[in-house]
Amino acid sequence: MRWTHEQRKQKLIEITDRDAEINEKAGAPIYKMEFVDYNDNDELILKYYIKPWQRNPFGNLQGGMICYYIDATAGALSWAAVDCDPVGTVDINVNFIRAVPEKSEYVTVKAKVISIGRRVVVATAEVYDPEGWLMAVATTNTTRLLPPDPNPIIV
Numbered sequence: 001m002r003w004t005h006e007q008r009k010q011k012l013i014e015i016t017d018r019d020a021e022i023n024e025k026a027g028a029p030i031y032k033m034e035f036v037d038y039n040d041n042d043e044l045i046l047k048y049y050i051k052p053w054q055r056n057p058f059g060n061l062q063g064g065m066i067c068y069y070i071d072a073t074a075g076a077l078s079w080a081a082v083d084c085d086p087v088g089t090v091d092i093n094v095n096f097i098r099a100v101p102e103k104s105e106y107v108t109v110k111a112k113v114i115s116i117g118r119r120v121v122v123a124t125a126e127v128y129d130p131e132g133w134l135m136a137v138a139t140t141n142t143t144r145l146l147p148p149d150p151n152p153i154i155v
Contacts (some may be wrong), residue, residue: 008080009038016046018062018123031040031071036108043112044077050106059102067094068108070125070138078142081113090120090141097134104129119143 003011013035022031032049039045046069054065071089079087100107108128115122120141127136 003080005038005040005042008042012044013037013078015078015079018115022038025064029125043110044073044080045105046073047108048072049099050104055102058099058141061100061104061107063094063101065139066096066100066136067092067138069109070094070111070127070136070140071109073111074123074125074138074140075142077111077113078123078140081119082144083114084144086145087142088128088145090143092138092140094136094138096136100127100129100135106130107135 016033016035017062019031020031030051030053032051034047034049036045036047037043048069050061050065055063056062072094075087075089108130109125110128111123111125113121113123120143123140123142125138125140126134127138129135
């Protein structure tokens with residue numbers, strides 16, 4: 001089924017409204033995400049609020065958290081782009097441009113699907129601080145996780 005832009009937007013709002021579910025599974029309020037937009041350029045924009053424990057000893061947002069935010073954003077967009085639940089990340093290539101400073105309360109992640117293949121969805125993502133400075137750029141490859149073949153061929 002090919003969804004319209006508005007149907008994808010509604011699906012993305014549902015997919016990204018999972019703070020309570022994720023925090024319950026974690027056993028603590030560790031996660032705070034906010035849907036910002038799914039614009040006419042098919043970019044998904046999410047805001048992630050930074051918790052004190054997500055910072056490194058220098059006070060900057062830890063790079064692994066930036067990867068997590070990229071993965072969550074691009075994964076949700078890939079899921080909606082191919083109408084396949086679930087999808088799984090194959091790899092993420094992140095280039096860190098500058099540190100997210102201690103004064104930043106949140107980062108914004110913009111993701112866009114650039115290619116949809118038979119099994120792999122390729123997306124790009126950009127991470128911005130509250131002042132609009134580019135912090136990191138990434139490319140992700142996500143695969144459609146299909147049910148196991150009931151009649152596998154063993155080679």
